[in-house]
Amino acid sequence: MSDETPILSVxxxxxxxxxxxxxxxxxxxxxxxxxxxxxxxALVGESGCGKTTLGLGLLRLLxxxxxxxxxxxxxVGKNGKTIDVLKLGNAxxxxxxxxxxxxxxxxxxxxxxxxxxxxxxxxxxxKSHLVDGHxxxxxxxxxxxxxxxxxxxxxxxxxxxxxPHELSGGMRQRVLIAMSLLLDPRLLILDEPTTALDILTQxxxxxxxxDLRERLxxxxxxxxxxxxxxxxxxxxxxxxxxGRIIETGSVRDIFSHSRHPYTAGLINAVPPVTRDLPTLASxxxxxxSLATLPAGCAFRDRCxxxxxxxxxxxxxxxxxxxxxxGLSHAAACLNxxxxxxxxxxxxxxx
Amino acid sequence: xxxxxxASTGPKFGAPLMELSGxxxxxxxxxxxxxxxxxxxxxxxxxxxxCLVGESGCGKTTTARMAAGLAKPTQGSVAYNGEDIWGMDKDRxxxxxTAVQYVHQDPYxxxxxxxxxxxxxxxxxxxxxxxxxxxxxxxQAAELLRRVDLTPPESYLGKFPHQLSGGQRQRxxxxxxxxxxxxxxxxxxxTSMLDVSIRVGMLNMLGRLRDELxxxxxxxxxxxxxxxxxxxxxxxxxxxxxxxxxxxxxxxxxxDPEHPYTRALxxxxxEPDPDxxxxxxxxxxxxxxxxxxxxxxxxxxxxxxxxxxxEEGLCDVISPELSLIDSRREVACHVVAREAHRGAPxxxxxxxx
Numbered sequence: 001m002s003d004e005t006p007i008l009s010v011x012x013x014x015x016x017x018x019x020x021x022x023x024x025x026x027x028x029x030x031x032x033x034x035x036x037x038x039x040x041x042a043l044v045g046e047s048g049c050g051k052t053t054l055g056l057g058l059l060r061l062l063x064x065x066x067x068x069x070x071x072x073x074x075x076v077g078k079n080g081k082t083i084d085v086l087k088l089g090n091a092x093x094x095x096x097x098x099x100x101x102x103x104x105x106x107x108x109x110x111x112x113x114x115x116x117x118x119x120x121x122x123x124x125x126x127k128s129h130l131v132d133g134h135x136x137x138x139x140x141x142x143x144x145x146x147x148x149x150x151x152x153x154x155x156x157x158x159x160x161x162x163x164p165h166e167l168s169g170g171m172r173q174r175v176l177i178a179m180s181l182l183l184d185p186r187l188l189i190l191d192e193p194t195t196a197l198d199i200l201t202q203x204x205x206x207x208x209x210x211d212l213r214e215r216l217x218x219x220x221x222x223x224x225x226x227x228x229x230x231x232x233x234x235x236x237x238x239x240x241x242x243g244r245i246i247e248t249g250s251v252r253d254i255f256s257h258s259r260h261p262y263t264a265g266l267i268n269a270v271p272p273v274t275r276d277l278p279t280l281a282s283x284x285x286x287x288x289s290l291a292t293l294p295a296g297c298a299f300r301d302r303c304x305x306x307x308x309x310x311x312x313x314x315x316x317x318x319x320x321x322x323x324x325x326g327l328s329h330a331a332a333c334l335n336x337x338x339x340x341x342x343x344x345x346x347x348x349x350x
Numbered sequence: 351x352x353x354x355x356x357a358s359t360g361p362k363f364g365a366p367l368m369e370l371s372g373x374x375x376x377x378x379x380x381x382x383x384x385x386x387x388x389x390x391x392x393x394x395x396x397x398x399x400x401c402l403v404g405e406s407g408c409g410k411t412t413t414a415r416m417a418a419g420l421a422k423p424t425q426g427s428v429a430y431n432g433e434d435i436w437g438m439d440k441d442r443x444x445x446x447x448t449a450v451q452y453v454h455q456d457p458y459x460x461x462x463x464x465x466x467x468x469x470x471x472x473x474x475x476x477x478x479x480x481x482x483x484x485x486x487x488x489x490q491a492a493e494l495l496r497r498v499d500l501t502p503p504e505s506y507l508g509k510f511p512h513q514l515s516g517g518q519r520q521r522x523x524x525x526x527x528x529x530x531x532x533x534x535x536x537x538x539x540x541t542s543m544l545d546v547s548i549r550v551g552m553l554n555m556l557g558r559l560r561d562e563l564x565x566x567x568x569x570x571x572x573x574x575x576x577x578x579x580x581x582x583x584x585x586x587x588x589x590x591x592x593x594x595x596x597x598x599x600x601x602x603x604x605x606d607p608e609h610p611y612t613r614a615l616x617x618x619x620x621e622p623d624p625d626x627x628x629x630x631x632x633x634x635x636x637x638x639x640x641x642x643x644x645x646x647x648x649x650x651x652x653x654x655x656x657x658x659x660x661e662e663g664l665c666d667v668i669s670p671e672l673s674l675i676d677s678r679r680e681v682a683c684h685v686v687a688r689e690a691h692r693g694a695p696x697x698x699x700x701x702x703x
Contacts, residue, residue, distance in 0.1 A: 046545040047516075170639070198405040199572060203618035203630075204639045225545060228575075228620035232627040251624045269550040270622040271579040273604065280579065282551030286515055 005076055006034035006326065007219050008058070008187060013071035015050070015057040015243075025290045027053040029243040030071070034326045037186075040213065040220040042234035044227055044266070048287055050243040051223045052106070055189050058221070059103050060085065060093060075100065078186060098129055101187040102180040106195060108172035112164035118175055119145060119160035125182055148178040151215070152208045170201035174208060181216065190222040194229060206232055227270050231255055236327060239263045242288055242298035248317065249329030259320055259329070259336040261303045297333075305335040365432025366393040367566050368417055368450070368534055373426035375412050384644045386412040388592045389426070391672075396533060397564040399584030401577040401600060403615070405641060409592040410570045414536045417568055418452050419443070448478060451527035455539040457519035461511040467522050468507040471495070474529045494525040499555055517548035521555070528559070534566040535559075541576060553580050574619050578604040588612045591644065591652045594672060598679030608681045608690075610659050651684070659685040 015028035028050045035041055043051045056062050058073065073085040077100055088096055105111045113121060122145040126136050136144070146156035152174040164172060173193065180188060193209070194202040210233065213220060224230055230237050230251070237254040239247045239262060247260035258264045265283040272278070285302040288294060297314055300306040317330040333339065375387040387409040394400045402410045415421040416428055419435050428435050430446045438446060454460040461470055471494055472487040474480075481487035488507070495503035498521040511519055520540060527535055537556065541549045557580060559565050567584075571577050577586055578600060586600040588609065596609040607613045614636050621627050638656045642648050648655050654665040664684050672680040675690035 046547065168640075199574070199615055199618045200405060200636065200639060202620070206620070226620065227546065228622040228627075231622050231624045232620045232630070255622060255624055266546060267622060269547040271550070271575040272621060272623065273575040273578055273616060273619045274621060274626055275605075277578065277582055280550045280554070282549075282554065283547040286517075286548075 004037070005082075007037045007076050008035040009072075009074040010034070010058070011072045011074075013054070013057060013073060014069055015053050015062065016067050016069050017053075018065045018067070019291070023291075027066075027243055027290060028057060031240075031243075031245050033238060033245065033248065035187075035219055035221065036325045037219055038213075038217055039236055039326070040222070040234045041236045041238060042230035043221065043223045043238050043240055044225065044230050045240035046225060046266075046287055048290075049240040050290075051225075051240050052191055053243075054240070055103065055191050055221065055223050058085075058189060059097055059101055060088075061097075061103065075187070095129065098125070098180075098185060099183045100185055101189070102183070102185040103189040104173075104176050104180045104191065104193055106192040108169060108176050109164065111176055112172070114164055116163075117160070118162050118164065118167075122148075122160070122179055122182060125179060129183055144182060145178075148181055149175070151181070151212060152178045153204070154178070168201075170197055170204060173197060173201075173205055177205075177208065177212070181212065181218070184216070185218060187219045187221070190220065192224055193222060195224075195226070202229075209233060227255075227266060239266070242293065243290060244298070244332065245317065246299070246333070247331040249320075249331075250323075250327050253321070253329040257329075259331040259339050260333045261305050261335075261339050262299050263331075264339055265302075305333070305338055307335070309334055365429065367396045367398075367431060368394040368568070369429040369432070370413070370417060370423075371427050371429070373413070373416055373423040373428060375409075375416060375421060376424045381645065385592055385647070386644065387416070387423075390589075390592075390594055391426075392417075392587055392594070392597070394534060394566045394568060396566050397560060399560060399567045399569055399581040399600075401581035401584065401586040402568065402570045402589060403572065403574055403577050403586060404589035405572060405615075407591075407641065407644070408589040410572075410589055411538055412592075413589070414452075414538055414568055414570055417534075418450050418536050419447060420452070448474075448530040449533045451530065451532040451535050453520075453523050453527050453535060453537045453540045456543060457516055457523055458511075458543075460523055461519055463511050465510070466507065467491075467495070467509050467511075467514075470511075470522060471507075471526050471529055474526065478530060480530070490529070491525075494528055495522075497528060497559070498522075498525045499551075500525070515548075517544050517552060520544060520552060524552075524556070524559075528563075531563075532565060534568065536568045536570070538570045539572070542571065542573065549576075556580065574604060574616055588615070591642065591647060593652070593682065594680075595653065595682045596680070597672060602679055608675060608679065608686050609683050610657050610686070611653050614656075614658075651682075653683075659683070661685060 011032050013028060013031045014026055017025050017027055019025050031054055045051050057068060068086060075083045075085050077083055123141045126141045149156040149159055154171060154174055159175060194205050222233060234251055237251055238245045241262050247263045254263060255267060258267055269280055269282055271280055283302050288298055296311040300310040315332045315334050317332045319328060319330050321329040370390055370392045372389050372391055374389055377384040377386055390413055392400060402413060404410050416423050422436060435446050468491050471491040475487050475490055481490050491507060492503035495506055500506045500521050541552050544552060560567060569580055581600040584600055586603040587594045588596040590611050596603055596612045607616055617631050617635055635658055636656045637658060650666040650668055651670050654660050670682045670684045672682045673687050675681050675687055
C-alpha cells in the first residue's frame with residue numbers, strides 16, 4: 001500500500017432506476033470513496049440499502065432501466081493510465097471488464113451456463129478477451145485455467161471436465177472466483193461471496209480469498225450483509241444506508257468505535273460466538289422507501305440520537321479521524337460524538 | 351388440551367414433552383439406501399430450548415420432521431408426553447399435531463400469496479373450532495399479531511404477503527403457529543433469511559414467547575452464534591452426517607466444545623471482532639473441507655477423514671457411541687472420551703478455539 005493515486009476513485013456517484021415515464025428512484029445517492037492498491041473494502045448494510053447496485057454501477061453492469069446521471073468514476077489501469085470509466089465505449093468497456101476489473105456475482109449456480117463444462121466456460125472467457133495483447137492458444141488456456149483452479153484449492157483434472165451441477169456449492173463458488181481472476185484483474189468485486197454456504201465451506205472461501213489477495217495483490221471490494229465476514233476479510237469498511245455511505249473507516253474504527261447510530265445498531269445486532277453473551281437489540285422500524293425519502297437524515301425515524309436538526313439536515317460524512325489512503329474514519333451523523341456502543345453482558349462466560 | 355384420559359395410553363406424568371429414542375430415517379432411493387438420520391436420541395421439556403446445529407445435509411431437518419410427526423422414523427420411537435405418536439388414535443394424533451407447530455425457513459414460500467394475513471392466521475382457528483365466528487376469529491388473530499409485535503394489528507390483518515417485508519412475514523408465520531396454543535414450536539432455520547437487525551428482533555420475540563407462554567422449542571440453525579444466543583439456557587445437539595456427535599447444555603457445548611467437529615465449526619464462525627477474527631485457523635483446523643456423501647459413508651467414525659484427532663486403527667474401524675464425558679455432556683469421539691476418563695480434560699492444541 002502506498003499513498004500514490006487511488007486505483008479507483010468514485011465521486012458523487014448517483015445510480016438511478018427509471019420506474020415510470022416520469023418517475024425514477026435513486027438507489028445510490030452520491031457515493032464517494034477512493035480505493036488504493038491492495039486494499040480490501042467491505043460494503044455492508046441491510047438489504048435494499050444499495051450495496052449491490054453500487055457494485056454493479058462500478059462496473060457499469062446496471063440493468064437497462066438503470067443509469068448513472070451524475071458523478072465520476074476513475075480507474076488507473078495496469079499501464080498506469082487513468083480511465084474515465086463512465087466515458088468508455090462499448091468495446092473498450094468490454095476489454096476493461098474482466099481484464100482490469102472483475103465481479104463475482106451472488107448465487108454461484110446462476111453464474112454458469114448449466115450445459116457447458118467448466119473447462120469450456122473458462123476457455124470461452126479467455127478466448128473472448130485478449131490475454132496480454134494476443135489471442136491465447138489451447139495449451140495456454142489449459143495451463144492458466146488449471147493454475148487458477150489450483151489457486152482456489154481445487155483439483156483441475158476433476159473440475160475442468162465437470163458440469164456446474166456436478167459441483168457442490170462451495171466448489172462452484174471457488175470456480176467462480178478462479179474464473180474471475182483468469183485475466184489477472186487488478187480490481188475484484190465480490191457480491192455476497194459466501195451467502196448460502198455452510199460455515200466450514202464459508203471458512204474455506206474466506207481462506208482462499210485471503211490467500212489469493214496476499215499472492216496476487218489485487219484490490220477487493222466485497223459486498224456483504226454479514227458484518228462478521230467484513231471483520232475477517234476487510235481492512236476498510238463502509239456502511240451504506242438508503243443509498244449513501246454513512247460511515248467509513250478501518251475495520252477497527254467500525255467494529256470497536258462505530259460513531260454512526262446505524263452502524264452501532266447493526267454491530268449490536270450480531271451475536272458473538274466466543275466469550276460472554278451480550279444483550280442484543282434490533283434497530284426499530286425498517287429502512288425507508290427510496291421513492292419517498294423523508295427530508296433530513298434518512299435514518300432519523302429509527303434513531304435514538306435524533307433531534308430537531310435531523311429533520312432538516314441530511315448530514316454529509318464528517319471527519320472523525322483523518323488518515324492517509326482513504327483509511328480515515330468519518331460518519332454522516334450530527335450527533336456522532338454522543339454515539340456509544342456499549343454491549344451489556346447478560347451472562348458471563350463460565 | 352390433553353388433560354387426561356385412560357392411564358395406559360394417556361400422557362405420562364413426568365415424561366418429557368418430546369422424546370426421540372433411537373430414531374433413524376433411512377431413505378430408500380433408486381441408488382440404494384441413504385441414511386439421513388441414524389440412532390438419534392433427544393428430549394425436550396416444556397419451556398425448554400433444544401438447538402440442533404450442523405452443516406446442511408447433516409439431518410437436522412429430517413430429525414425435526416420426525417419430531418413433528420411429518421415423517422415416520424424407520425426405526426426408534428417418537429413420544430409426546432410419554433406417548434408414542436405412531437401408536438396414537440386419530441383424535442390424539444390430531445391433538446399432538448396441534449400442540450407441535452412448525453415454522454419454516456422461507457417466509458416467502460410458507461405463506462399463501464393469495465391469502466390475507468387474517469386468512470392465514472385464522473384458518474387454523476376456524477378449522478379447529480377455536481373461533482366460532484368471523485368476529486371471534488378477527489379478535490383472536492389481532493391478539494396473535496400483537497404477541498408477535500405486529501402492531502397495530504388492524505393495519506396488518508388485511509394485508510397480503512407481498513405487502514410485507516421478510517421479517518414481517520416470518521412474524522405472521524409465527525403468529526399462525528401460535529394460533530393453536532402449541533406446547534412445542536419447531537423453528538427450522540426460521541431466522542436465517544432475515545437481515546441481521548431484524549433477526550435479533552425476531553429472536554428476542556421468540557425468547558419472550560418461550561418465557562411467557564412456556565413454549566418449548568426445537569431450534570434448528572447452522573449458525574452457532576444464533577444457537578448460543580437463543581439457546582443459552584437450553585441444550586444443544588451438534589449433528590454430523592445423521593448422528594449426534596455432541597449433546598449437552600448450550601453454554602458448555604458452545605463455549606467449551608469437546609468434539610473436534612464442534613471445535614472446527616466454532617472456529618469457522620466469522621466473529622464480528624477483528625482481533626478474534628485474526629486468530630482463526632485456516633479451514634477450521636480440519637484435514638479436509640469436503641463432507642462425505644451419505645451414499646458412501648466412511649467406515650468407523652464418519653468424521654475420521656476430516657478429523658484432526660484421527661487415530662489410525664481406531665477411528666476408521668470402530669464407530670464411537672455417544673458417551674458421557676462429564677456430568678451433563680455426551681460426546682461421540684474415542685479420543686475425547688479416553689482423555690476425559692483419564693482425567694485430562696484438555697485436548698491437543700490443534701484445534702483450540
